[in-house]
Amino acid sequence: MRIVFFEPLGRAVRRTKQALFTPFDAHKWFVVGFNAFLAGLADWNHGSSGTRGRGRMDFGEFLALPGKAWAWLTVHPGWFVAIVFLAALAVVVGVVILWLSSRGTFMFLDNVVRDKAEIAAPWKQYAGAGDSLFLWRLVFGLIALGLFAALAVAFFVSGAEVYGRGRPGPLPVLWIVGMAVWFLALIVVIGYIALVLKDFVAPLMYKTGVKATKGWSMFLALFGKYPLHFIGYGLLVFALVIAFVIFVILAGLITCCIGWFLLVIPYIGTVVTLPFWYALRAFSLEFLAQFGPEYALFPAPAAGPTTAP
Numbered sequence: 001m002r003i004v005f006f007e008p009l010g011r012a013v014r015r016t017k018q019a020l021f022t023p024f025d026a027h028k029w030f031v032v033g034f035n036a037f038l039a040g041l042a043d044w045n046h047g048s049s050g051t052r053g054r055g056r057m058d059f060g061e062f063l064a065l066p067g068k069a070w071a072w073l074t075v076h077p078g079w080f081v082a083i084v085f086l087a088a089l090a091v092v093v094g095v096v097i098l099w100l101s102s103r104g105t106f107m108f109l110d111n112v113v114r115d116k117a118e119i120a121a122p123w124k125q126y127a128g129a130g131d132s133l134f135l136w137r138l139v140f141g142l143i144a145l146g147l148f149a150a151l152a153v154a155f156f157v158s159g160a161e162v163y164g165r166g167r168p169g170p171l172p173v174l175w176i177v178g179m180a181v182w183f184l185a186l187i188v189v190i191g192y193i194a195l196v197l198k199d200f201v202a203p204l205m206y207k208t209g210v211k212a213t214k215g216w217s218m219f220l221a222l223f224g225k226y227p228l229h230f231i232g233y234g235l236l237v238f239a240l241v242i243a244f245v246i247f248v249i250l251a252g253l254i255t256c257c258i259g260w261f262l263l264v265i266p267y268i269g270t271v272v273t274l275p276f277w278y279a280l281r282a283f284s285l286e287f288l289a290q291f292g293p294e295y296a297l298f299p300a301p302a303a304g305p306t307t308a309p
Contacts, residue, residue, distance in 0.1 A: 008286030033271035038104025102134035136212035199284035
């Protein structure tokens with residue numbers, strides 16, 4: 001069996017051109033873009049950071065931040081209740097977003113496989129698959145949060161031991177590098193599992209009608225035979241995303257930041273960049289189809305007319 005990378009990528013690009021540009025249909029862009037927007041909801045990350053007081057914080061003071069924050073909250077019960085309420089609200093919103101994203105994954109997948117622009121039909125047809133994917137992602141997300149929380153606790157606890165519990169001294173460079181490697185390794189593993197779930201497990205669920213756990217079983221059986229090919233796929237997707245980010249940065253600079261304003265608008269940004277997400281979705285399906293007809297999702301091309309001899 002010959003497994004390649006750039007040939008299925010080329011076929012995915014051709015499918016994207018055929019679906020979105022031959023001919024160009026604005027209605028189709030907005031409908032398919034909505035499904036792609038739903039599918040990518042759980043992939044969005046927002047964050048901010050800031051500093052107060054001195055421009056430079058001692059490393060020992062940084063390690064003492066959790067203890068100081070807890071002490072402050074215990075003497076300000078009103079803020080403690082408000083933070084708990086906001087945290088609970090954020091959890092509820094996150095769960096709803098994860099559910100919508102799981103449904104959207106199959107809606108967008110169905111649009112790409114059948115070259116259609118539909119919302120209601122795939123929403124109803126793949127409700128069970130979307131809910132199964134949602135439950136798996138919810139449990140996995142809780143486990144991932146638990147692992148990050150445990151690593152953060154280990155960071156502050158072991159950091160206090162290594163640095164001398166706030167006593168000034170040289171920075172423990174080797175310990176910091178070691179903890180950074182652990183954090184990076186955890187991010188890579190969790191990110192790769194999320195990629196595989198979206199790009200291969202969900203298509204197997206879509207094709208066979210199985211639940212998420214069975215979909216994982218089917219994929220792992222295939223991964224066990226071709227681990228390097230799937231690892232290479234992950235590296236290629238990572239490179240494509242980096243190239244896309246660079247392109248977006250350059251496009252924003254060329255358009256005097258107007259392009260950036262469009263991209264930060266929810267849903268509109270997905271519609272504007274739909275060709276990239278469409279091609280990426282099609283690429284995963286074309287790559288998977290190389291492993292045998294039982295893994296092919298796209299319908300076989302219609303046979304041409306025959307001529308009598």
